[in-house]
Amino acid sequence: MIEIYEGNEENRTYIQRYLNNIRSLAPFAIVTLPNYATVANIIESGEFPHIDIDLFWNAVNRAKAIIQDEYSEEFSLIDPRRYIFGISEKPTALGGFHSKWSVGYHQLYQAGFGVLLNPSRVKDVRVRTAEAVRSYLHDCLHYSSFHLYAIRPHKSLTASEAKRSEPKVYRRQYGFSFRNCEGVAYSDKELTARVPNAINLNLLMDGIVMITAGSLIKRLFTVENLTPFDRSVFAEVIGEPIEASGYEHALKFFQSVTRPTQLFIEKWGGDEFLKIAFQAMMTGLVDPLKTYFERKHGEDGAWENTFMSTKYRAWMDAQG
Numbered sequence: 001m002i003e004i005y006e007g008n009e010e011n012r013t014y015i016q017r018y019l020n021n022i023r024s025l026a027p028f029a030i031v032t033l034p035n036y037a038t039v040a041n042i043i044e045s046g047e048f049p050h051i052d053i054d055l056f057w058n059a060v061n062r063a064k065a066i067i068q069d070e071y072s073e074e075f076s077l078i079d080p081r082r083y084i085f086g087i088s089e090k091p092t093a094l095g096g097f098h099s100k101w102s103v104g105y106h107q108l109y110q111a112g113f114g115v116l117l118n119p120s121r122v123k124d125v126r127v128r129t130a131e132a133v134r135s136y137l138h139d140c141l142h143y144s145s146f147h148l149y150a151i152r153p154h155k156s157l158t159a160s161e162a163k164r165s166e167p168k169v170y171r172r173q174y175g176f177s178f179r180n181c182e183g184v185a186y187s188d189k190e191l192t193a194r195v196p197n198a199i200n201l202n203l204l205m206d207g208i209v210m211i212t213a214g215s216l217i218k219r220l221f222t223v224e225n226l227t228p229f230d231r232s233v234f235a236e237v238i239g240e241p242i243e244a245s246g247y248e249h250a251l252k253f254f255q256s257v258t259r260p261t262q263l264f265i266e267k268w269g270g271d272e273f274l275k276i277a278f279q280a281m282m283t284g285l286v287d288p289l290k291t292y293f294e295r296k297h298g299e300d301g302a303w304e305n306t307f308m309s310t311k312y313r314a315w316m317d318a319q320g
Contacts, residue, residue, distance in 0.1 A: 001076045001143060002284060006150040006172060015149050018169050019108065027111030032101045033086035036113075039136065040080040050087065050116045051129040059133045063216045071212075071275060074282035075144045082111040083136060091120050096233070097135045098250045105139035107147065107171065112139035117233070124230045127237070130221045134213050134237050141209040146284030148173035152181045175281035176289055177201040180315050187307045195260040196267035198306050205281055207261020208274065214239030268296055 003019075005012040042048050043057060060077065067075040086102075088095045096102075099115035106112065114135035117128040152168040172179060178186040187201040218238040226234065232242045241254045265274050273292065280289040290303040299305070304313075 001145070001147075002074055002282070003147045003149070004284070006148060011151050014167060015151060015169050018167075019149065022108050023110050025109070027082050027084065027106065027109040027113075030103045030106050030109060030111060030113045031084055031086065032103060032113065033088065033115065035087040035089060036084050037087075038081055039083045039085065042085065043080060050085075050119060051132050052125050055126065055129045056133055059129070059217075059220045060136060062220055063133070063137055066216060066219070067212075071278050072144075072282040074146075075140070077140050078105075078110070078112055078136070078143045082109070083139065084111070084113045085132065085135075086113060086115045088115060088118055091118070093118055094121050094247065096122075096131050097138070097237075098247070098253060100249075102135070105142040107142070107174075110143060112136070112143070114139070122230055122233055124223065124226055126221065126223045127226065127230045127234045130217050130223070130234060131237050133220070134217050137216060138209055138213045141212060145175040145205070145281045146173065147171060148284065150181070173284060174202075175205045175284070176277070176286045177205065178312075180312060182315065184309070184311045184315055186309065186312050188309045191307065192260050196263040199260060199264045201307055203257060204261055204264060204277070207257050208265075208277060208281065210258050211239060211261060211265075211274070212278065268293065 005015040007015070037045075037048075042051070043053060046053065064075065064077060086095075086099075088099070088101070093099070094117065095115045096117045097114065102115045103113040112135075114132070117131050119125075119128065122128050122131075148171070149169055150172040152170050154165055154168065170179070170181065170183075172181075185202065189200050189203075191198045191200045192203055214237065221234075223234055233247070236242045236247070236250050236254070239254075239258060241251055241259070265277075269276075269292070273296075276289050276292050280286055293306075294300060294302045297306070308316075
C-alpha cells in the first residue's frame with residue numbers, strides 16, 4: 001500500500017507522527033461486540049468453531065497472489081493483529097459483512113472490524129469461512145488503496161479560537177477521489193442517479209472493492225449440497241442479489257452500491273475499465289484512468305466535466 005504525506009518536511013513529519021501515534025494503539029476502540037478475536041488469535045488458536053482456519057488463511061493467501069499477479073503489486077494484507085472479528089451473542093442474529101455491528105476498515109487505525117456469520121443460522125462452515133474471507137479481503141482492498149494526507153490550513157478569527165487551534169490532519173486523496181481542506185468531495189453523491197453515464201467516485205471505488213472480493217471468492221471456493229438459505233448467503237458473498245428473510249439489508253446494499261457500479265463498468269469498458277480503475281485506486285495515479293475515460297467518451301476534459309462537483313470546481317478556481 002502507498003501512503004503519502006503532503007507539505008514541507010515539518011508538515012510531513014507531523015502527519016507521520018500523528019498517524020503513527022494512533023496506530024501504536026491497539027485498535028479496540030472500533031470493536032462493537034463484547035466477544036471478539038483478532039485474525040492472529042484465530043490462526044494461533046488452531047481451532048475455531050465459526051470458520052475453518054486453514055481454509056480461511058489458504059484462501060486469503062491465494063487471493064493475495066491473484067491480485068498482485070493480475071491487478072496490482074501494491075495490494076497488501078492488513079496486519080492480522082489489527083483485524084478483528086466479532087461474534088454475535090444472539091442466537092437469532094445472522095452476523096456477517098452486513099451486520100449492523102460491522103465497522104469495516106478504519107483508515108486512521110489501519111485496522112478493521114468485521115462480524116462472523118452465526119453457525120446457528122448458516123450451517124455450512126465453508127460458507128461461513130468464505131464470508132469471513134470476503135470481509136477481510138474487502139477491508140484489505142480499502143487498506144491497500146492509495147492514501148494522501150495533508151494538514152488542513154487554518155486561520156484563527158478570534159483570540160479565543162486561536163487558543164483552541166491545533167493542526168488538523170485530513171485525507172486529501174483516497175484512490176482516485178479527492179476531498180479539499182474544507183471537506184468538499186470531488187464528486188457529488190447525486191451523480192449515482194445518472195448511472196450508467198456517471199457515478200459518485202467514492203461509491204464506484206466501494207463497488208469495485210465489492211465486485212473484486214466477490215469474484216475472488218467465486219474463484220477460490222467450491223461449495224455444493226447447501227441448504228437453500230446457506231446457498232442464498234453464499235450467492236450474496238460472490239456478488240449476486242438475493243432475497244432472503246432477515247437479509248434485506250444485503251439486497252439494499254447490492255441495489256445501492258454493487259449494481260450501479262456494475263452498470264457503470266459495463267458501459268465504460270467492462271474488465272478493461274475495471275483493471276485500469278483498480279490500478280488507479282492502488283497507485284493514486286489518476287491520469288491513465290482519465291485518459292482511458294476521455295478516449296471512451298470521445299471528449300477532452302470528459303473526466304472533470306463528468307465527475308467534478310460545482311463546489312469543488314469553484315474551490316479549485318479560487319486557488320488560482
